[in-house]
Amino acid sequence: MDLLNTLVDKGLRRELPTREEALAVLATSDDDLLDVVAAAGKVRRHWFGRRVKLNYLVNLKSGLCPEDCSYCSQRLGSKADILKYTWLKPDEASQAAAAGLAGGAKRVCLVASGRGPTDRDVDRVSQTIRAIKEQNEGVEVCACLGLLSDGQAERLREAGADAYNHNLNTSESTYGDITTTHSYADRVDTVQKAHAAGLSACSGLIAGMGESDEDLVDVVFSLRALDPDSVPVNFLIPFEGTPLAKEWNLTPQRCLRILAMVRFVCPDVEVRIAGGREVHLRTMQPLALNLANSIFLGDYLTSEGQAGKADLDMIADAGFEVEGADQVTLPQHRADVAGGCGSHAAAGCGSGAEAGCGSHEGGGCGSHAEAGGGVCGTAAAAPVPSAAEPRTDLVAVRRRGAGTDLAPNA
Numbered sequence: 001m002d003l004l005n006t007l008v009d010k011g012l013r014r015e016l017p018t019r020e021e022a023l024a025v026l027a028t029s030d031d032d033l034l035d036v037v038a039a040a041g042k043v044r045r046h047w048f049g050r051r052v053k054l055n056y057l058v059n060l061k062s063g064l065c066p067e068d069c070s071y072c073s074q075r076l077g078s079k080a081d082i083l084k085y086t087w088l089k090p091d092e093a094s095q096a097a098a099a100g101l102a103g104g105a106k107r108v109c110l111v112a113s114g115r116g117p118t119d120r121d122v123d124r125v126s127q128t129i130r131a132i133k134e135q136n137e138g139v140e141v142c143a144c145l146g147l148l149s150d151g152q153a154e155r156l157r158e159a160g161a162d163a164y165n166h167n168l169n170t171s172e173s174t175y176g177d178i179t180t181t182h183s184y185a186d187r188v189d190t191v192q193k194a195h196a197a198g199l200s201a202c203s204g205l206i207a208g209m210g211e212s213d214e215d216l217v218d219v220v221f222s223l224r225a226l227d228p229d230s231v232p233v234n235f236l237i238p239f240e241g242t243p244l245a246k247e248w249n250l251t252p253q254r255c256l257r258i259l260a261m262v263r264f265v266c267p268d269v270e271v272r273i274a275g276g277r278e279v280h281l282r283t284m285q286p287l288a289l290n291l292a293n294s295i296f297l298g299d300y301l302t303s304e305g306q307a308g309k310a311d312l313d314m315i316a317d318a319g320f321e322v323e324g325a326d327q328v329t330l331p332q333h334r335a336d337v338a339g340g341c342g343s344h345a346a347a348g349c350g351s352g353a354e355a356g357c358g359s360h361e362g363g364g365c366g367s368h369a370e371a372g373g374g375v376c377g378t379a380a381a382a383p384v385p386s387a388a389e390p391r392t393d394l395v396a397v398r399r400r401g402a403g404t405d406l407a408p409n410a
């Protein structure tokens with residue numbers, strides 16, 4: 001296919017595809033899906049080989065958020081029966097982080113619900129970062145605390161943070177449909193603050209919230225313009241008790257196309273499959289490793305992932321390898337830029353990112369995902385599941401790890 005040859009060539013040169021090319025990836029047919037994965041896989045392997053980076057989430061403070069992000073189980077008024085607790089102590093957080101690192105993770109992501117940290121919260125998280133760094137040599141620490149005020153990114157950097165996450169989540173034009181308590185511009189501002197402080201910027205999206213293909217392309221192009229080092233791709237987990245509980249719009253095929261599009265637009269960036277991996281990709285998860293070079297190990301903020309051991313088995317069975325602490329994640333031209341942030345590939349600088357936390361949850365209203373083909377059954381009596389059917393059976397609220405007395409999943 002000419003389209004795929006063109007996109008591979010551009011990806012190897014870090015050249016931005018056109019919007020039409022990105023939209024065409026999302027519009028490919030199921031018959032062409034393996035060709036799309038193979039093409040994007042060439043770009044992935046060129047920049048990242050067969051390495052898979054493992055990241056581990058520690059939810060420092062869960063629930064009770066005053067913001068109204070529709071996709072989030074921790075939002076204002078959420079009826080989701082999630083764990084709710086206030087700040088973990090530095091030792092508790094360090095213990096949780098150690099479990100993830102022992103399981104093979106090299107980055108720990110410290111996340112807290114809320115609009116953004118107070119200066120006292122930054123002190124608290126700084127102590128936690130220092131504790132984790134002292135007790136775990138070589139660990140990468142990413143903070144995800146919401147919208148940052150002036151000077152806070154610098155203080156986190158001084159405490160030893162390597163990266164800061166704040167997702168744009170969706171396109172600027174639909175942002176107001178998802179959240180009303182802060183703006184897309186607020187989010188962009190925080191990503192830029194993180195960049196400016198020398199932190200490696202991590203910013204991504206949530207698919208499945210009712211956005212159009214154009215919205216998806218818009219947000220991914222905005223991300224490329226902001227030039228983060230890592231782009232988490234979340235697939236909405238429609239939590240009961242949130243406004244987006246009925247938004248089951250994704251199929252495994254749709255998820256693969258979205259990941260392929262993100263890889264073509266952000267070829268040399270750490271593309272991470274984030275929340276919703278197990279729920280939406282399901283048995284197609286191993287195929288997605290050809291597109292993304294990074295995943296979360298174990299559980300998410302408020303929902304449970306598959307067993308950490310299953311993640312490791314999947315990586316090995318698919319012919320990939322877990323990236324070691326001594327291996328550099330990013331391609332040389334990115335890794336060389338101080339703090340991991342950079343000004344390379346991207347075309348410009350966006351103005352629509354977002355802040356924050358909670359993007360491993362997923363909510364979202366959607367209407368485009370597609371109706372994915374069912375499997376072809378062999379016995380007339382057995383109900384044949386459709387790939388697009390709601391899979392509420394796969395959504396499990398987190399009941400272990402941080403904030404509980406039970407061992408974490410790692």
Ligand code: SF4
Binds near residue numbers: 066114115357
């Ligand atoms: S995504 Fe973050 S800011 Fe938004 S409701 Fe959830 S915890 Fe609050």
